Amino acid sequence: MKFISEFREGALGSGLVRRIERLSRPIRIMEVCGGHTHVICRYGIRDLLPPDIQLIHGPGCPVCVIPQHEIEKAIELSTRPGILLCCFGDVMRVPTRRGTLFSLARGRGSVKMVYSPLEAIEMAAALPDKEIVFFAIGFETTAPSTALALKRASSQGLANFKVLSTHFIIPPALRVLVKDSSSRIGAFIAPGHVTTIIGPDAYCFLADEYNRPVVVTGFEPLDLLQAIMLILQQAAEGKPRVENQYTRAVRVQGNRRALEAMDEVFEIRPAIWRGLGLIPGTGLGIAPAFAPWDAEKAWDLSQVEPAPEPPGCLCGDVLKGVSQPKDCSLFAVSCTPDSPVGPCMVSPEGACAAHYRYRGA
Amino acid sequence: MPIGKTITLAHGAGGRASDELIREIILPALGGDPRSCLPDSVVLSNLGERLAFTTDSYTVSPLFFPGGNIGKLAVYGTVNDLAMSGAEPLLISLGLILEEGLEIDLLRRIIEEIGEATKETKIRVVTGDTKVVGRGAVDKIFVNTSGIGALPAFIGRIAPNQARPGDVALVSGALGDHGIAVMAAREKLSFTSNIKSDCAPLHTLVATLLRAAPHTRCLRDPTRGGAAATLNEIARASRVGIELDENAIPVHREVMGLAELLGLDPLFLANEGKLIAVVPEEEAEAALAALREHHLGFESNIIGKVTSDHPASVVIKTTMRTHRVVEYPAGELLPRIC
Ligand code: SF4
Numbered sequence: 082m083k084f085i086s087e088f089r090e091g092a093l094g095s096g097l098v099r100r101i102e103r104l105s106r107p108i109r110i111m112e113v114c115g116g117h118t119h120v121i122c123r124y125g126i127r128d129l130l131p132p133d134i135q136l137i138h139g140p141g142c143p144v145c146v147i148p149q150h151e152i153e154k155a156i157e158l159s160t161r162p163g164i165l166l167c168c169f170g171d172v173m174r175v176p177t178r179r180g181t182l183f184s185l186a187r188g189r190g191s192v193k194m195v196y197s198p199l200e201a202i203e204m205a206a207a208l209p210d211k212e213i214v215f216f217a218i219g220f221e222t223t224a225p226s227t228a229l230a231l232k233r234a235s236s237q238g239l240a241n242f243k244v245l246s247t248h249f250i251i252p253p254a255l256r257v258l259v260k261d262s263s264s265r266i267g268a269f270i271a272p273g274h275v276t277t278i279i280g281p282d283a284y285c286f287l288a289d290e291y292n293r294p295v296v297v298t299g300f301e302p303l304d305l306l307q308a309i310m311l312i313l314q315q316a317a318e319g320k321p322r323v324e325n326q327y328t329r330a331v332r333v334q335g336n337r338r339a340l341e342a343m344d345e346v347f348e349i350r351p352a353i354w355r356g357l358g359l360i361p362g363t364g365l366g367i368a369p370a371f372a373p374w375d376a377e378k379a380w381d382l383s384q385v386e387p388a389p390e391p392p393g394c395l396c397g398d399v400l401k402g403v404s405q406p407k408d409c410s411l412f413a414v415s416c417t418p419d420s421p422v423g424p425c426m427v428s429p430e431g432a433c434a435a436h437y438r439y440r441g442a
Numbered sequence: 443m444p445i446g447k448t449i450t451l452a453h454g455a456g457g458r459a460s461d462e463l464i465r466e467i468i469l470p471a472l473g474g475d476p477r478s479c480l481p482d483s484v485v486l487s488n489l490g491e492r493l494a495f496t497t498d499s500y501t502v503s504p505l506f507f508p509g510g511n512i513g514k515l516a517v518y519g520t521v522n523d524l525a526m527s528g529a530e531p532l533l534i535s536l537g538l539i540l541e542e543g544l545e546i547d548l549l550r551r552i553i554e555e556i557g558e559a560t561k562e563t564k565i566r567v568v569t570g571d572t573k574v575v576g577r578g579a580v581d582k583i584f585v586n587t588s589g590i591g592a593l594p595a596f597i598g599r600i601a602p603n604q605a606r607p608g609d610v611a612l613v614s615g616a617l618g619d620h621g622i623a624v625m626a627a628r629e630k631l632s633f634t635s636n637i638k639s640d641c642a643p644l645h646t647l648v649a650t651l652l653r654a655a656p657h658t659r660c661l662r663d664p665t666r667g668g669a670a671a672t673l674n675e676i677a678r679a680s681r682v683g684i685e686l687d688e689n690a691i692p693v694h695r696e697v698m699g700l701a702e703l704l705g706l707d708p709l710f711l712a713n714e715g716k717l718i719a720v721v722p723e724e725e726a727e728a729a730l731a732a733l734r735e736h737h738l739g740f741e742s743n744i745i746g747k748v749t750s751d752h753p754a755s756v757v758i759k760t761t762m763r764t765h766r767v768v769e770y771p772a773g774e775l776l777p778r779i780c
Binding site: 095126441 | 763765
C-alpha cells in the first residue's frame, strides 16, 4: 500500500525552489516532450518558479504533430474493404475533415485500438483473410517497437500485415526551433524517454553551435525542478552543455539494439510537422528491404490531400512555443477535451489539454 | 426438450423454452426451488418506516475480469447504492437482457455468481424478467437490478447536498483498482498485472461507519468517473468547496504505475468497492477508526476538507504544495501510449 506522496516529495522540492530563486534570471526554457508538459501542469511547477523563468511547451506530443492528412490516410484505409486499421488510443480522437478514427470505429470504418504493434502482428497471424494495417506514430520511443514488428512480419512471412508510418525523429526539429526567432528559446529540457534510445549526445549541436544549455530530464516533478536548476547553473557559469539529469534511465550510448533495429527497417525522409512545416531528415519511412509491409506502397493514398488547420486553432504556434494555449480564442470556449478542435486538446500530453485539465486553483 | 448450448430467440418468447431456461438455469443458480417461479410482481409489507429504492443497469466487457464479473457487479452495485443512503439492503429484482447466441454455460456461470452474491449480502431476489434480443442488439448480456432497503431509525439525512464547510472527507481505501483491472483485462494488456477489481458489497462497512459517525452527511461510491466525479457532485450539490490533500490519497503502487503509463489519473478511475464519506469534523477521527477496523476499509484515510472557498469546485493540494482544480470528468477514458 502506497500513498502518492512516496513518489513525490514536497520537502525536497522546496529546497530546489530556493536554489532556483537564488540563480534566477530571465530565460525561456522549452520542455520538448509532452510528458514533461503534463507533469509541469499537473504539479503546478510554474507556480513554484520566479516570474523571470518562463516554461514554454514544445512539439513533443506525438499526436499533436501529425499533420491532419496523415490521419486522414489512416481513415481512408480503414474504410476500404478487407482492411482492419490498428492504432494507439489517443490518436483516435484527433479531429480531421473526415471525422475521427474513434467515430469511424463506431461507424463504417474498421478500427481497433492496440497498445503495441505486436498486438497487430498477432492479429495478422490470427486473421489471414484480413489486411492488418498498423498506424505507426510517435518519436524514437515508439519507432523501435514498430521496427521489431516489421522484422517479425518479415521473418514470419506475414503478407497481410502493413505499416503506415508517420514516425518522427526529434533532434533536427530542435535545430529548426532554436533558429526560429519567434520561439526565443534560451534552454532545453530534453525528452527523457526519447533520449534513452538516442543518447544525450544527439543534442550536442544545441550547446556547441547555438550556446543553449540542455538537460535530459526525468518525469517526476522533482526531476523537472532539478533540471531547471541545472540549466540556471549552466547559464550562470556561461558554459552551455548537455547534462544528463535522468541518469537512472538514460545511458550515454543510448539503446544500441533499438537504434540498430530502426536503422535496418526505416529510412530517413523529410516530414511535415504540424506547426513546424516540412523538416528535412525528421521522418521515418520504411526501407526498401521492407517494402512489402509498407502500406503506402500497397495502396495509392495520393488522393488524400494536405489539409488546412482548423479555423482559429493556434496549435501550430503552441507547438513552437510561440503561443500559450490561453492565447487561443477557442481555448476552453469551443475547444475542450470533450470536443477538441485541434490536436493539442486531445492527448493528455498536448499543451492545451494539460492546461485545461490542470487549471490552477 | 434439452435446453441446448446457446440462447435462442425462443428462450425469450415466453413459451416452453423460456420456462425451461428459468427452471433449469436461473432458479437453481439463485438457490431457489425449480418448481417455484419468480413472479411478475411481488406484494411487500412490513418492510419498515423509511425505505430506500434504487435501480441500475450493468454492462461490462469482459464479463469476467480479475476480482469480479458482471453478476457480482449487478448485485453489489445495487446493494451499494442502497447502502449509500444508509439503508440495509432487503430485496432485489433481476432483469436479464440476453443476446441471441449467448452460451448457456456462460449464462449459468453469471447467474451462479449472482446467486452467490445475493447469499453473501443476504438480499433476496423477489421478482425478475428475461428478454432475448437478436445478435448485435446487446453485447452478450445486460443485467438490471432494482433494490429496496430499510433505513435504521437513527440515521439522519444522508445526501450529496448535505456537506458543510468544516466537514471532513474520507475514502475507504485505495483508488482505481477496478478501473485498471477491467481496462487491463479488456485490452489484454501485454504487460502482466496483478491488479484485481475491488468489487465488494459495502453495506456492512456503511453500518460500521454510521455507528461511529451518526451525523454522516454524504456517502457515495465513486464508480464511473471515479473520486473526481463523486467529489465534484458533492461540491456542486452542497455549494461548497472541497480541498483534497494529494499526499493523503491512497493508491496502490501498481495502479499508480499503470495509470501513469497510460496517462490516466487514479482520481478519475472507477471503483466498485470504495466509499467516499463526508462527516462533521468532530466525528472524523471516530469515522476513520471505524472504517479502518473493517476488512474492506483498512486502507481508509482522511483525504480532504470541505471549505466555503471556491464553492462548487474541487481543488487539490499537490505533493509539490501547489494547488489546482480537479476537473469534473466527462467522456470516455482513452489511454495514451506514446
Ligand atoms: S485550444 Fe484548441 S483550437 Fe486552440 S490551439 Fe489548442 S487545440 Fe487548437
